[in-house]
Amino acid sequence: MAVDVKGLTDNARKTAISELNARLADGLALALAIKQAHWNVKGPNFIAVHELFDTVYANLQAHLDVFAERVQQLDGVAEGTAEVVAKTSTLKAYPTDLTKSADHIRQICARMRDHGEKLRAAIDSTDEAGDANTADIFTAASQTADKDLWFLESHLE
DSSP: OOOOOTTOOHHHHHHHHHHHHHHHHHHHHHHHHHHHHHHHOBSTTHHHHHHHHHHHHHHHHHHHHHHHHHHHHTTOOOOOOHHHHHHHOOSOOOOSSOOBHHHHHHHHHHHHHHHHHHHHHHHHHHHHHTOHHHHHHHHHHHHHHHHHHHHHHGGGO
């Protein structure tokens, strides 16, 4: 049975599903990069950075779940398999040879800035297509990403 999404045009629904799946793929790639950093970080303030990576990961995961559930609400298919993420994520591949905390933080920050930029573009495209609710979901994710980026960048001062 198709979900009845009142008030949304077919274009709004399709635009939202496309943006949600794209941001889901990037978010899952970012989440794996954060875990890679979390597992391999060493150096000054180890425990603080290790735990901060866990917090950033948890914050991101909460938003990714909302993205996938919104796709379902719009009668789409959430695409979050490893194969889809590897094929469609637009984030730069994460290096696997890092250990120093500052190097990991810089690499994660670069990907978070990229992810945040794409979230802001998704806010605009879904709002312009007529789906303010999905735009709000992206706004919330963007706000969290900006805050987490600030926390991470503060370790580089």
